[in-house]
Amino acid sequence: MNTSKPVAVVTGGSRGIGRAICLQLAKDGFHVVVNYAKSRESADTVVSEITGSGGSAVAMGFDVANPDEVDAAFEKIGAVEVLVNNAGITSDALLLRMKNEDLDRTLNVDLKGAIFCTRAVTKPMMKARKGSIVFISSVVGETGNAGQAAYSAAKAGMLGFMKSVARELSSRNIRSNAITPGYIQTEMTGVLTESQKEAILRSIPIGTLGQPEDIAYAVSFLASDKSRYVTGQVLGINGGMLM
Numbered sequence: 001m002n003t004s005k006p007v008a009v010v011t012g013g014s015r016g017i018g019r020a021i022c023l024q025l026a027k028d029g030f031h032v033v034v035n036y037a038k039s040r041e042s043a044d045t046v047v048s049e050i051t052g053s054g055g056s057a058v059a060m061g062f063d064v065a066n067p068d069e070v071d072a073a074f075e076k077i078g079a080v081e082v083l084v085n086n087a088g089i090t091s092d093a094l095l096l097r098m099k100n101e102d103l104d105r106t107l108n109v110d111l112k113g114a115i116f117c118t119r120a121v122t123k124p125m126m127k128a129r130k131g132s133i134v135f136i137s138s139v140v141g142e143t144g145n146a147g148q149a150a151y152s153a154a155k156a157g158m159l160g161f162m163k164s165v166a167r168e169l170s171s172r173n174i175r176s177n178a179i180t181p182g183y184i185q186t187e188m189t190g191v192l193t194e195s196q197k198e199a200i201l202r203s204i205p206i207g208t209l210g211q212p213e214d215i216a217y218a219v220s221f222l223a224s225d226k227s228r229y230v231t232g233q234v235l236g237i238n239g240g241m242l243m
């Protein structure tokens with residue numbers, strides 16, 4: 001990529017938590033690749049916000065669930081110092097009503113998407129002998145959640161994968177860590193009813209939903225050399241929901 005800055009790729013950077021991560025990493029001095037699947041306009045807006053405040057970024061559309069698209073995109077990007085596996089979808093349903101296509105799509109995007117992207121950056125990171133990979137998992141990957149079996153399975157799978165990557169690549173100075181957000185105010189949680197939100201708030205000691213920036217601050221730390229001795233870890237950012 002034609003830039004003198006280190007490159008950070010954020011999957012699903014067009015909205016919500018991914019958008020906040022893109023803005024933060026640009027402030028930290030990275031050239032940010034803002035990935036999206038469908039929301040081209042939103043991704044372009046994130047790029048404009050970054051360039052408008054003196055940072056550098058580019059939007060790049062690819063479906064993380066499609067390994068050929070992923071490989072072609074990372075081939076084009078070249079050297080990458082930071083990868084944030086943030087793209088994700090939910091498909092909530094009780095187990096008896098879970099549809100095969102919803103299960104496949106959730107595992108393909110949330111789990112296999114993160115695996116495909118990580119595999120694609122491994123070679124350039126090994127060559128540079130430097131890299132930080134951050135997985136945006138979920139508190140429900142740790143606790144489970146009724147009605148979210150497929151999503152929880154994908155998010156728990158991410159944690160096992162993240163630890164394997166840490167064991168395999170730490171000697172090459174490539175670190176791998178996960179963040180498990182609790183309930184963060186985005187379009188994903190915008191679909192919750194008021195009574196669902198009230199019930200959730202009762203389970204959060206801090207008493208509010210989190211903001212996308214709460215996740216972005218932690219990514220900023222994990223992307224930087226300040227976390228140079230941190231790998232294979234799961235950082236819960238959930239207002240105390242899980243201790």
Ligand SMILES: NC(=O)c1ccc[n+]([C@@H]2O[C@H](COP(=O)([O-])OP(=O)(O)OC[C@H]3O[C@@H](n4cnc5c(N)ncnc54)[C@H](OP(=O)(O)O)[C@@H]3O)[C@@H](O)[C@H]2O)c1
Nearest residue numbers: 012014015016017036037038039064087088138184186188
């Ligand atoms: N919000 C929460 O409370 C919460 C809690 C725990 C964990 N998380 C996790 O945090 C991450 C971000 O969540 P969010 O709330 O910010 O979600 P969101 O607002 O729904 O945004 C999801 C992002 O993922 C992208 N995306 C979806 N499918 C994709 C694909 N196949 N390829 C590439 N990009 C794709 C979307 O791009 P398009 O706009 O182009 O579709 C969008 O940028 C997710 O992994 C989610 O599971 C969220």
